Amino acid sequence: MESKQQRAKKITSDIRQVLVDDWDPIGIKGFGPDDEYDSYIAGIYRLLLKNPNEDEIVDHLCSIEIEEMGSTIKEKNQLRSVAKRLLEINIFLNE
Numbered sequence: 001m002e003s004k005q006q007r008a009k010k011i012t013s014d015i016r017q018v019l020v021d022d023w024d025p026i027g028i029k030g031f032g033p034d035d036e037y038d039s040y041i042a043g044i045y046r047l048l049l050k051n052p053n054e055d056e057i058v059d060h061l062c063s064i065e066i067e068e069m070g071s072t073i074k075e076k077n078q079l080r081s082v083a084k085r086l087l088e089i090n091i092f093l094n095e
Helices: 004-023 038-049 055-069 076-087
Strands: none
Touching: 004 038, 004 076, 038 055, 038 076, 055 076
8 A cells, every 4th residue: 555655756746747748838748857847736736636627627727828837828628638637647645
C-alpha cells in the first residue's frame, strides 16, 4: 500500500504529465523542462478535489493562459480533451 506521500507524488506526476503532454500552451514538450507548468499543479489539484465538470476545468485552464501567460485563447473545445484527462486522474490520497 502506498503512503500518502507516495500518492501525493503520483498525483503530482499524473497532473504534470497531462499538462505537458496534452495542454502545453507554450509548446515546451520535447524542448523545455517537464516542470514548466508545476506552478499550476496545486490549483488544478484543489479544483479537482471540488469534483468539477469539464467546463470548470476548461475555464480554469483558459484563465491561466490569458491571465498568467498573457496568451490569447485558442478554441475552448480544444481544452476538453485536457479536462477529460485531468478528470480521469485518481486524486485521492487514501487509495
